[in-house]
Amino acid sequence: MSKTRLGQTPSQTVGPFFHFGLPYEGDSNLISGDAQGQRIVVEGKVTDGAGEPVPDVMIEIWQANAAGKYDHPEDTQDKPIDEGFHGFGRCATDKEGIFRFHTVKPGAVPGQGNSLQAPHLVTFVFGRGMLKQLLTRIYFEDEAHNANDPVLGLIPEARRGTLIARKTNSATYTMNIVLQGEGETVFFEY
Amino acid sequence: MADVIPYNREEKSAQPPSLYPPYNSTVLRAPKQPLVILPHTLSEVTGPVYGHGKVLPVDADLTKQHAGEPLGERIIVSGRLLDENGRAVPNALVEVWQCNAAGRYIHARDQHPAPLDPNFSGAGRVVTDAQGNYKFTTIKPGAYPWRNHPNAWRPAHIHFSLFGPSFINRLVTQMYFPGDPLFAFDPIYQGIPDVKARERMVSRFDMDSTIPEWALGYKFDIVLRGRDATPMEH
Ligand SMILES: [Fe+2]
Numbered sequence: 001m002s003k004t005r006l007g008q009t010p011s012q013t014v015g016p017f018f019h020f021g022l023p024y025e026g027d028s029n030l031i032s033g034d035a036q037g038q039r040i041v042v043e044g045k046v047t048d049g050a051g052e053p054v055p056d057v058m059i060e061i062w063q064a065n066a067a068g069k070y071d072h073p074e075d076t077q078d079k080p081i082d083e084g085f086h087g088f089g090r091c092a093t094d095k096e097g098i099f100r101f102h103t104v105k106p107g108a109v110p111g112q113g114n115s116l117q118a119p120h121l122v123t124f125v126f127g128r129g130m131l132k133q134l135l136t137r138i139y140f141e142d143e144a145h146n147a148n149d150p151v152l153g154l155i156p157e158a159r160r161g162t163l164i165a166r167k168t169n170s171a172t173y174t175m176n177i178v179l180q181g182e183g184e185t186v187f188f189e190y
Numbered sequence: 191m192a193d194v195i196p197y198n199r200e201e202k203s204a205q206p207p208s209l210y211p212p213y214n215s216t217v218l219r220a221p222k223q224p225l226v227i228l229p230h231t232l233s234e235v236t237g238p239v240y241g242h243g244k245v246l247p248v249d250a251d252l253t254k255q256h257a258g259e260p261l262g263e264r265i266i267v268s269g270r271l272l273d274e275n276g277r278a279v280p281n282a283l284v285e286v287w288q289c290n291a292a293g294r295y296i297h298a299r300d301q302h303p304a305p306l307d308p309n310f311s312g313a314g315r316v317v318t319d320a321q322g323n324y325k326f327t328t329i330k331p332g333a334y335p336w337r338n339h340p341n342a343w344r345p346a347h348i349h350f351s352l353f354g355p356s357f358i359n360r361l362v363t364q365m366y367f368p369g370d371p372l373f374a375f376d377p378i379y380q381g382i383p384d385v386k387a388r389e390r391m392v393s394r395f396d397m398d399s400t401i402p403e404w405a406l407g408y409k410f411d412i413v414l415r416g417r418d419a420t421p422m423e424h
Contacts, residue, residue, distance in 0.1 A: 005274040006413045008201045009390050010382040012364040013213075015349060017297040021287025021313040022351060049218035062237055062357040072236035074194065074356075088238035111231050112193060122233050122357055129215025131206035131381045133362065135228070155226055179219050189200070189225035190234060190358050 011132035016056050018126075019092055023058075028091035030063075030103040035084035037066025037104035041172045042121065042138060042165060046097045049180030053097025057127030059177075061089045061101060061138070063120070068107025077110065105140065111150045118145040118152070120163075125177060134187045138175050139164045159186050196230035197358055197417045198274055204387035212377035214338050230358065237357030240283045240317060249315040252288075252328040260310035262291025262329030264405040267365070267393065271322045271352065273416030278322030279359075285351040286326065287313045293332030293346075302334050327405065333372060345372035345379060354414040365410045366392045 014022070031039065042061075046054040064070050064087065069079035071086045087106075091099040103121075111117040121138040139146055141164050146152055152160050162185045165173035178185050209220035228234070253260055267286075271279040289295045289312060292304040296311055312331075316324045331346050347364040354360070366379065373379050373388075382388045390413070399407030 005198075005416070006272060006276055007387055007390055008204045008274060008415060009361060009363055009412045010204050010387050011206060011361060012349075012378060012381075012391065014351070014362045017289075017295045017300060018287060018349065020296055020311065021349065022285060049222075052218075054219070060360070062233070064233075070232060070236040072239055072356075075232060075236055086238065109232055112229055117231060117233065120233070124357075124360060126362055127219065129213070129217075129219040130208065131210060131213065131216065131378065132208065133360065134208070134221065135358070151228065151231070154228070159223070180222055184221055184223050186223070187221050187225050188228035190228045190230070 013128060013131050014058060014126040016128040018058060023090065023092050028089050028099070028101050030087065030089045030101065031085060033084040035065075035104050036082050037085075037107075039102070039171060040105050041100060041102055041169075042175070043098060043100040043172065044165070044174055044176045046093050046099065046125070046177045046179065051181065053093075054127065054179065055093055055095045055097050057125055057130070058090065058092045059099045060124045060126070061103070062122040063087045063103065064106040064109045066104050066107055068109045068119075070109070108145060115150045116145065116148070118143045118149040120149075120151075125179070134179070135190050136177065136185055136187050137163050138173075140173055141166050155186050162186050194230060194232055194235045195417050195419050197235065197356065197415045200415075201387070203384035204382065204390070206381040206383070210377065210381040213381055234358045235356045237355065237359065238353060240281060240353065245283070245315050245317050250326040252310065252312060252314045252326065254327075255311055256309040258309040260290065260307050260329050262307075262310075264327070265330050266325065266327050266399055266401065266405045266407045267348065267410060268323065268325035268399055268407070269393075269410040269412060271318045271324060271354075271412050271414065273354070273414050275416040275418075277416065278318075278320070279354050279414060280318055280320045280322055282318045282322075282355075283353045284316045284318065284324045285313075286315070286328075286348055288328065288331040288348040289334055291329050291332050293334035304332070304334070330367070338377060343372050343375070345370040345376050350412065352412060352414065359414045361412070361414055363391060363412070367408070368392055368395055
């Protein structure tokens with residue numbers, strides 16, 4: 001196809017004043033009713049290039065359910081949709097730069113070709129001082145398949161750990177997001 | 191499962207860099223390491239799908255959210271949500287937020303000494319129809335000062351947040367008004383490399399959607415990334 005494309009609308013910062021427009025009741029709790037799977041907390045602190053907490057960004061996550069199925073028509077896998085779990089969450093960081101989601105651990109999902117992707121959360125960071133959002137992922141340290149994950153495999157080994165949440169409690173995983181500098185989180189061009 | 195159909199990539203001249211020093215707060219928030227190029231997988235081409243359940247008619251009329259009418263110039267903002275191939279994006283959630291006619295947000299951290307309006311909150315939500323159309327009623331927001339540099343002012347704008355058919359269509363942008371003299375001084379607007387692309391963020395005055403003796407109409411079409419085939423055509 002060689003049709004002329006329409007030009008993309010540019011991205012602009014979400015700014016400092018999104019809190020009355022975007023957050024909503026229960027936005028960081030992805031679980032409704034009897035969602036299947038292991039209930040977990042995913043949390044972390046966002047810091048900037050000076051190492052200071054970032055109290056005014058918004059994190060959004062998108063993930064598969066416990067069976068590894070996305071609640072979306074293009075996921076044609078023969079796996080069950082979970083009526084108690086749709087997979088989207090939103091959380092504004094607090095004064096200390098902390099975000100916290102209540103969710104279930106996703107299952108593994110297909111990758112390119114015949115590959116399998118280890119359980120992960122697709123993660124966007126929006127904020128003042130960010131003319132466009134940043135894309136990253138949150139993986140889980142207790143998943144053996146991380147070693148074979150095709151996306152982690154694209155990342156230089158020394159930086160892979162920045163996308164792997166540590167198990168800091170029986171059901172809590174922690175992954176800090178470092179926007180810039182030492183230990184900088186891997187962000188993707190997509 | 192068959193391979194997914196990838197979306198087009200970012201149009202570099204239309205999308206801002208993460209680091210744009212004239213906008214001071216980018217300096218400590220832009221990554222310094224190179225981005226890792228991500229092939230699109232099922233995780234990227236899927237995304238939240240919205241029902242209409244939680245969006246009420248009052249969410250589309252920001253002038254009707256309080257007992258009285260807000261002060262300011264009443265406007266109707268409408269347009270279409272499209273992809274780069276000109277296909278409509280139906281059933282998509284559009285979230286908007288803005289300051290009042292005096293340039294003041296209800297946000298607690300807004301220190302601008304302009305009056306709050308007890309009849310205006312400034313947040314709304316609409317869902318696009320089957321042809322990708324959206325429409326809401328509000329008042330024209332004012333310009334407001336900020337502390338990026340001496341005598342810095344933001345051109346009047348409405349913040350937009352959009353969900354397309356996939357999570358990587360996610361777009362947060364700002365809609366501006368035609369002919370604003372502050373464009374030339376605004377590092378957020380100027381952060382877009384291509385001058386023509388900047389103009390895509392500027393709404394146009396539209397007499398056809400203007401309602402006589404009631405409200406002025408502005409049109410703002412929004413274009414999300416597309417792809418060269420749909421799953422059905424593939
Ligand atoms: Fe604003």
